[in-house]
Amino acid sequence: MRRRFATIALVLASILSVGAQGFDNLPDPIGDTEKVVDNTPDSIAKALMSRPQPGSTRKGTNPVMFLIGNSTMRNGTLGNGNNGQWGWGYFFPKYFDANKISVENQALGGMSTRTFYTDLWPAIREALKPGDWVLVSIGHNDQADFFDARRARGVINGVDPDTMIVGFNERKQTNDTVYSYGNYLRRYISEIRAKGANPILMSLTPRNAYDNKGKIVRKPHTEWAIQVANAEGVPFIDLNEISGAKLDSYSRWKVDYHFLGDKIHTSKFGAEMNAESAAMGIFESQDLQLKPLKAMMKVEIPQKYITTNGKPRVFFTGDSTVKNFDNEEDGMWGWASQASTVFDENRITLINAARAGRSTRSFIREGLWDRVYESLQPGDFVTIQFGHNDICPITDAKARGVIPSAKDTLHVYKMDDGTYEVVYSFGWYLKKMIDDTREKGATPILVSLTPRNEWPGGRIERRDNTYGKWYREVVEETGVEFIDMHNISADALDKMFAVKKLPKNKEKAKQKVERIKQKAGVYFKKDHTHASKIGAQLNAQSFAKGLRQNGSPLAEYLRFAK
Numbered sequence: 001m002r003r004r005f006a007t008i009a010l011v012l013a014s015i016l017s018v019g020a021q022g023f024d025n026l027p028d029p030i031g032d033t034e035k036v037v038d039n040t041p042d043s044i045a046k047a048l049m050s051r052p053q054p055g056s057t058r059k060g061t062n063p064v065m066f067l068i069g070n071s072t073m074r075n076g077t078l079g080n081g082n083n084g085q086w087g088w089g090y091f092f093p094k095y096f097d098a099n100k101i102s103v104e105n106q107a108l109g110g111m112s113t114r115t116f117y118t119d120l121w122p123a124i125r126e127a128l129k130p131g132d133w134v135l136v137s138i139g140h141n142d143q144a145d146f147f148d149a150r151r152a153r154g155v156i157n158g159v160d161p162d163t164m165i166v167g168f169n170e171r172k173q174t175n176d177t178v179y180s181y182g183n184y185l186r187r188y189i190s191e192i193r194a195k196g197a198n199p200i201l202m203s204l205t206p207r208n209a210y211d212n213k214g215k216i217v218r219k220p221h222t223e224w225a226i227q228v229a230n231a232e233g234v235p236f237i238d239l240n241e242i243s244g245a246k247l248d249s250y251s252r253w254k255v256d257y258h259f260l261g262d263k264i265h266t267s268k269f270g271a272e273m274n275a276e277s278a279a280m281g282i283f284e285s286q287d288l289q290l291k292p293l294k295a296m297m298k299v300e301i302p303q304k305y306i307t308t309n310g311k312p313r314v315f316f317t318g319d320s321t322v323k324n325f326d327n328e329e330d331g332m333w334g335w336a337s338q339a340s341t342v343f344d345e346n347r348i349t350l351i352n353a354a355r356a357g358r359s360t361r362s363f364i365r366e367g368l369w370d371r372v373y374e375s376l377q378p379g380d381f382v383t384i385q386f387g388h389n390d391i392c393p394i395t396d397a398k399a400r401g402v403i404p405s406a407k408d409t410l411h412v413y414k415m416d417d418g419t420y421e422v423v424y425s426f427g428w429y430l431k432k433m434i435d436d437t438r439e440k441g442a443t444p445i446l447v448s449l450t451p452r453n454e455w456p457g458g459r460i461e462r463r464d465n466t467y468g469k470w471y472r473e474v475v476e477e478t479g480v481e482f483i484d485m486h487n488i489s490a491d492a493l494d495k496m497f498a499v500k501k502l503p504k505n506k507e508k509a510k511q512k513v514e515r516i517k518q519k520a521g522v523y524f525k526k527d528h529t530h531a532s533k534i535g536a537q538l539n540a541q542s543f544a545k546g547l548r549q550n551g552s553p554l555a556e557y558l559r560f561a562k
Contacts (some may be wrong), residue, residue, distance in 0.1 A: 051079075065101055066134045068134060070116075071087060074106075079105070081421070083412065084410070084420075087107060087266070089105035091272050106124055111138065114142070133198045137201075137203065142221075146165060146167060146178050147167040147171075147178075156178060157181060157220075158181060161182065163179065165177070185224075202238075202278060204240050205240065205264075205266070206243050206247060215248050216248055216255075238281065257269055303370075305372070307351070311347060313348065314349070314383065314557075315382045316336035316354055317386075318383070318385040318447075320354075320388075321335065322354035324536075330525075332531065332532070333532065334352070342543065343557055353372050355368055360390055360402060360429030361429055377440065377441070382442055383446075386449070387449035397417070403425040404470075405427060406427025407425055410424045427473060446481065447485050448484045452528045453517055453520055458512065458513060460494050461490075483542075484546060485539060493538075496520070522535075
């Protein structure tokens with residue numbers, strides 16, 4: 001066997017040449033809530049304790065799928081999102097039937113193909129049993145120093161099985177030998193098969209970087225992994241390409257929020273996208289070796305609102321002021337239930353996708369927005385109206401509060417149940433829905449929240465300095481069509497019930513306000529927020545009025561009568 005040896009000087013030259021090819025050595029992830037960064041030696045012991053003991057999740061004689069990777073697969077010292085970053089391995093198990101196979105995320109931040117093999121792989125290899133699966137997707141940290149005191153994790157580029165570099169490993173204080181990327185992949189494959197288990201090679205997650213054609217950069221590790229997979233007859237899943245193609249279809253703003261803190265580590269949005277890409281890559285693969293694994297998968301088809309009449313559609317999103325019980329004459333009604341009083345349903349389909357009790361944040365987190373997003377087609381319209389539930393507690397069980405702002409701001413919160421969530425601003429969530437709608441070729445329409453039955457000073461309450469201000473800032477930033485239902489309906493109610501001046505006597509003034517609330521109460525039901533049926537009809541009329549004032553494309557589907 002021909003072997004090539006290199007000196008430390010040649011090592012430095014190799015590093016420089018790789019850097020010129022655009023390889024990325026992962027930056028330090030964001031420090032977590034315990035002020036520990038996950039890819040430095042001082043956190044390794046703690047991080048190792050947070051990972052499951054290899055094979056410990058096995059149920060009876062069921063197989064285990066072991067995930068081999070770095071911080072893009074498992075992020076943070078504890079891997080629980082407490083630094084705002086998530087690895088995709090956290091979300092991957094949901095695509096498999098836990099009664100048939102266990103999925104163990106054995107990844108660890110900071111690992112390279114080499115250091116995972118030398119430091120973590122032996123325990124996993126020992127736990128392997130015939131019929132197990134091992135998914136290897138690692139390489140982000142491979143472009144690094146070979147023998148430094150801090151990490152000593154670099155590998156040689158390419159797949160040459162014979163290339164090696166010998167030197168003194170300062171971290172381990174011993175002589176060490178470094179091999180090529182492909183050499184380490186072959187070692188994993190050989191040892192997995194020796195235990196009767198099944199290897200899968202998967203390319204790396206994409207990063208937030210663009211080539212000279214404006215497309216997400218594809219990593220050269222993919223070509224190396226393909227060469228090894230073909231030579232060894234191993235199934236290969238091109239995660240880099242699957243997720244990269246998704247990112248290419250997004251706006252730059254949307255791509256940015258799939259990452260957090262840097263251009264490589266993902267937010268929850270990005271981690272969930274990569275997990276879905278990895279799962280679908282396996283599920284849709286034509287490699288017959290994956291057939292037994294696919295039989296253990298649990299892939300759900302995205303829920304959609306299905307219509308077959310060929311008419312354009314308008315989706316109404318929001319909270320209980322948009323969709324309520326909507327079935328008792330003297331009950332509470334959302335205004336979209338009365339949209340048929342202003343729209344010609346012979347020419348447009350009305351879909352009320354709102355849900356009571358939701359905020360922008362909880363509507364998205366619970367998948368209610370995803371159902372709308374997956375349903376959208378060019379020519380559709382989407383109304384976006386939230387606010388009544390958004391300024392609520394952020395960390396309680398309902399988890400619907402948002403940061404009161406229109407700016408693109410976020411913060412990592414520890415929820416009352418001990419989990420962590422990145423919470424964004426009111427305006428950010430609105431902008432996400434606006435951007436998603438446009439991505440699908442549909443038209444978003446932002447609608448201000450309905451007024452409440454409160455009459456300070458004898459005139460109905462206006463919330464123009466909070467929600468109204470944030471709505472308008474979003475409109476200015478995005479250019480979205482805006483229907484100010486809040487003020488259109490408030491003007492109508494003021495015209496019917498407001499007084500120009502209250503009595504100077506405070507008690508008499510208070511009594512006057514109460515009488516106004518009682519009279520206006522016919523438009524509300526049970527409290528100061530929810531509408532009666534005629535109140536819902538008033539808000540629907542306000543929406544139609546706003547469309548006509550805007551000269552909106554949606555206005556052409558209105559009935560001609562007021």
